[in-house]
Amino acid sequence: MNRILAFKLGTIALLILLLLIPLSMIDGLVGDRQYQRAGVLQDIARSSSYRQRISGPILVLPYTKTWLEWKTHKQSGERYQEQQQSRGRLYFLPERFVLNGEVTTERRARGIYEALLYRSDNRISGAFKLPARLGLGDDLGLYSFARPFLAVGISDVRGIGNDLQLRLNGQSLGFAPGSGDERFGPGVHAPLPALDSQGGQLLEFAFNLELQGTEQLDITPVGRDSRVELRADWPHPSFVGEYLPSRREVTAEGFLAQWQTSFFATNLEQGLQDCVRKGDCQALSGRSFGVSFVDPVDHYLKTDRAIKYALLFIALTFAMFFLFEVLKRLAVHPVQYALVGLSLALFYLLLLSLSEHLGFALAYGLSALACVALNAFYVSHVLHSRLRGTGFGALLAALYALLYGLLSSEDYALLMGSLLVFGVLGGVMVLTRKLDWYGVGRNVGSSPLNQA
Incomplete structure (x- = not known):
């Protein structure tokens, strides 16, 4: 029982670490695009005039x-x-x-x-x-x-x-x-x-x-x-x-x-x-x-800053997913966690590519909408309820809104991030205050992990 819960939590932690691989690749792509842009700007300045x-x-x-x-x-x-x-x-x-x-x-x-x-x-x-x-x-x-x-x-x-x-x-x-x-x-x-x-x-x-x-x-x-x-x-x-x-x-x-x-x-x-x-x-x-x-619409800088919050963002999303699993006594396979995590990582790739053409704010809105819609649709089938999928999508949308607030308020980013983490922890403690953690393994007996 305890080993099943520990294995599940360890698997989720391993998935979060593995998701750092695509995130680092996207972060490297941001650097490459910044380098290309700097080269083009240098060419434009070379054909006109540099700073004076x-x-x-x-x-x-x-x-x-x-x-x-x-x-x-x-x-x-x-x-x-x-x-x-x-x-x-x-x-x-x-x-x-x-x-x-x-x-x-x-x-x-x-x-x-x-x-x-x-x-x-x-x-x-x-x-x-x-x-x-x-x-x-x-x-x-x-x-x-x-x-x-x-x-x-x-x-x-x-x-x-x-x-x-x-x-x-x-x-x-x-x-x-x-x-x-x-x-x-x-x-x-x-x-x-x-x-x-x-x-x-x-x-x-x-x-x-x-x-x-x-x-x-x-x-x-x-x-x-x-x-x-x-x-x-x-x-x-x-x-x-x-x-x-x-x-x-x-x-x-x-x-x-x-x-x-x-x-x-x-x-x-x-x-x-x-x-x-x-x-x-x-x-x-x-x-x-x-x-x-200064150009305030530096979408590369904002995308890079967004990626720095990716680990926290994915961890909070997995925490919501895990809460749905234990509170509703449902079984969610690690592969399903991985698919949700990959969709969250691809959000940053969508954000980077769209912001080059549409501007950061519009690109962020469209990328967040696509990820929220995809995950709400997917989770509604994983959790066997459209209402639960909609609730998960609403919480995910709130997280994206909070992330945008962090990116927009650079001077207060640490304060807002600290309050966000404290608020999430407080919410988890309130929701699970009566949960029998020793019984979690028994309650999800139909879990693929248990069946294995």
Whole structure:
């Protein structure tokens, strides 16, 4: 008697473990489809433009330093002066940096996969205030300067959509390809008129930058006082980087985000000095913020999350099946358990394949409906009652509804899962509180196990 019950429970546990095989295969298929989609998205970005980062503008002033250095003649020992030269560049960050961007998004499809592209119309303005004697002090006379230029780093210049024109103190200047300095990577630069070597000069600048990209837009706040405002028609932003927006509004029509930083918060001057003197530009490039255009309908991610609950889901379903068996004194063969378990595993395959074409919510509903209908039909014959089959189907549908709630409420998934398991355990304890477990083997004497 006890051995029969123990054998039945052990067989059910073994079936649950065996069902991990098809579930792991389906989980691997999800990973393969994600990899294929990532490859297609990469191809779309390669043919248009990748994620974008705007770094600048930064004022660059090339110089040649000339000085006399005393030398000693090796043979005669006489001292003489020899002219020495070195070349370098002075870098100046803006006193004020303002960026106002209007972002529109669009989807590009290739087969069943879609990529999200954006177009950002940016109005960039600000001012440079040059220090007295360009910060060189009494050594200013040793320097001669080449033509200065304004460098703007743009991570993927293919996304530039307009003819860039710089307005500098009311004067219109053109941009040229390349940032002009390898430290800033790809981008554009604008040659400027000669600067006043005594410094103290105020340079007001402004230009429009139309930029296309994918997935993410990052901005480096290069100003002593930086103010950035982005408006977009995308209602699912994820704000990324070193600084969160000081103000943001997210609605169903889009979002508005505003950032404000200063040199005290960014320490960008030190980052620029490290980049120039030590060649370590990580601090300069890392002091950025922006927005990632997250696609909330990532059916692969949701399907993968659903599979993580599969073991719990199958165990709860088998528990309901076993309760029907012991409470109604019916005999259910392990093969019948296995068929029900396989149908539950195939739910995830249906969910994966349908979600690629219909979207996750509709695919989930159709897959759950198919599995509920199939199991209700099958169990009604196994338990010899349409009412019992309908009741089993209703409970299974409730489990699918709870699973969807777990997937939709990521922040509360652990809490909801814990309450679900506690509730099921409590229900089992209430229903079986008067059950004679020693008599279970006798009560199901017609079970195929007993007959065997």
